[in-house]
Amino acid sequence: MEPPNLTLPKVGTKPSKKMKLPSPKELISHYESQGVDSQEASMKVIEDLQKALFSVVSSGRGKHDKLLTESSRKIDAISNRLTVLDMKLDSKPGYVETFAIGLASGAALKGIGALLPHIIAPIGNIWNFVSSAVKSSPQ
Structure with a gap:
């Protein structure tokens, strides 16, 4: 019994030629040689390229x-x-805006404080006048 004749590739050597991808014209002529008309061959080539592209994009x-x-x-x-x-x-607001807001609110409070006695005093007088009128009127 004789051992089978096997050739093992050498380790560390690369193939000298890269596999050349067929051009679209070559693919079309391949399908036309199988008896497919030109338009159908073009459609098959496009379909094959789409499948190859999808498999490359989706795998790995x-x-x-x-x-x-x-x-x-x-x-x-x-x-x-x-x-x-x-x-x-x-x-x-920044520091300048905060300071301006503080000045404006302080001025507003001071103005309200100055006006408040002039507003509250007449309201108080009206209240007293109404309450005295209600007390003096017969029921």
Whole structure:
């Protein structure tokens, strides 16, 4: 019994030629040689290319795409939080605005304090007049 004749590839050597991808014209001529008309051959070539493209895109990239999607989602969330924080900081007044608000409110309180006795005294007089009129009138 004789051992089978096998040739093993050498370790560390690369193939000298890369596999050349057929051009669209070559693919069309391949289908036409099988007896398919030109338009149908073109449709088959497009269908084959779409299938090949889909298989390349969908195979082996699932984890990478999920990681990329998750990272993109996290970056969007962080960006939204920073935008909200920036809006909150922009909406608060600075030192100068706070001082101006304090001066305006102090002036308003002082003005109200000056006007309040002139407003309360006549209201008090009216109240006293009405209450004395009610007491003196017969029931």
